[in-house]
Amino acid sequence: MPPTEPDVIERQIRIRATRDLVFSYFTDPVKMTTWQGITAELDPKPGGAYRINVTGRDILRGEFTAVEPPERIAMTWGWETQGHPIKPGSTQVEITFTEEGETTRVKIRQTGVAAPERLNTAYGWQHYLTRLGLVAIGRDPGPDPWVDPKAAAQA
Numbered sequence: 001m002p003p004t005e006p007d008v009i010e011r012q013i014r015i016r017a018t019r020d021l022v023f024s025y026f027t028d029p030v031k032m033t034t035w036q037g038i039t040a041e042l043d044p045k046p047g048g049a050y051r052i053n054v055t056g057r058d059i060l061r062g063e064f065t066a067v068e069p070p071e072r073i074a075m076t077w078g079w080e081t082q083g084h085p086i087k088p089g090s091t092q093v094e095i096t097f098t099e100e101g102e103t104t105r106v107k108i109r110q111t112g113v114a115a116p117e118r119l120n121t122a123y124g125w126q127h128y129l130t131r132l133g134l135v136a137i138g139r140d141p142g143p144d145p146w147v148d149p150k151a152a153a154q155a
Contacts (some may be wrong), residue, residue, distance in 0.1 A: 002131075007036060007111055007113055007114070007115075007118075008110070009108075009109070009110040009111075009113055009118060009121055009125065009130075010016055010024060010107065010108065010109050010110075011103060011107075011108050011121045011122060011126055011129055012106060012107040012108065012129075013105070013106050013124040013129040013130070013132070013133050014100065014103045014104070014105050014106075015019040015103060015104050015106065015132070015133050015136045015137065016102055016103050016137055017103075017104055017136040017137055018099075018104065019070045019071075019081050019097045019098070019099045019104045020069075020070045021104075021136060022070075022097055022104045022106060022132075022136050023069055023070035023071075023073075023097050024046075025096060025132055025135065025136060026073055026149055027042060027044035027067070027069075027073070029041065031135075032052065032064045034135045035128060035131040035132045035134075035135040035141060036054065036128045036132070036144075036155050037052035037053055037054045037060075037133065037153045038053050038054075038055070038056055038069075038147060039052070039053040039155055042108065043064070044064055044067045044073070045064060045102075046064055046065055046066060046067065047063060047064065047065075048063065048064045049061075049063065049064075050062040050063060050064055050075050050076075050077075052144070053155050055144075055146050055147050055148050055151065056083070056147055056149070056150070056151025056152035056153075056154070056155050057148050057151045058079060058081050058084075059079065059080040059081065060077065060078070060079060060080075061079070061080050061088040061089075062075045062076040062077040062078060062088060062089060062093070063075060063076050063089065064065050065092070066094075070091055070097055071096065071098075072094065072095065072096050072097070073095045074092065074093065074095070075090070075092070075093050075095070075096045076088070076089040076090075076092060076093075077091045077092065077093045077110065078086075078090045078091060084118055084141045085114060085117055086113065086114075086121070087135070090112060091110055091111060092107060092110065092111050092112055093109070093110045094108075094110075095107070095108050095109075096109075096137075099141075106129065106132070108125050108129070110125070116125070117120035117131045127146070131144065137152065
């Protein structure tokens with residue numbers, strides 16, 4: 001799906017699961033780590049922490065700005081990784097959950113990503129949405145190939 005604005009990334013997936021269930025995979029730390037990350041610190045309320053050790057070496061950090069179960073989540077977003085150009089809080093992510101018959105459409109819209117990082121960020125969202133789609137219907141996505149096993153063992 002092409003971006004609608006120059007600094008916007010949009011990705012979506014339809015999952016054959018209820019909106020409540022899919023929403024919970026973004027707010028429950030145990031469920032989060034079944035599809036993204038090796039550890040998660042989530043406090044799903046405005047001002048609450050959003051911190052995920054994604055690969056054992058790359059840590060995503062932000063703050064929830066809106067939590068409207070089971071329809072919408074918004075947060076700031078960036079990487080703690082030293083030298084990464086997307087700093088914590090420097091971009092905004094909005095996730096909407098729309099019931100469509102027996103499926104839930106999850107749409108992610110991220111703004112504020114500079115051009116050099118847009119492609120990698122979009123690819124990352126697509127990778128993790130695919131894993132979410134499997135987990136939410138009870139399938140095992142297998143090990144995340146992006147996780148560094150040595151770093152993960154130390155986390």
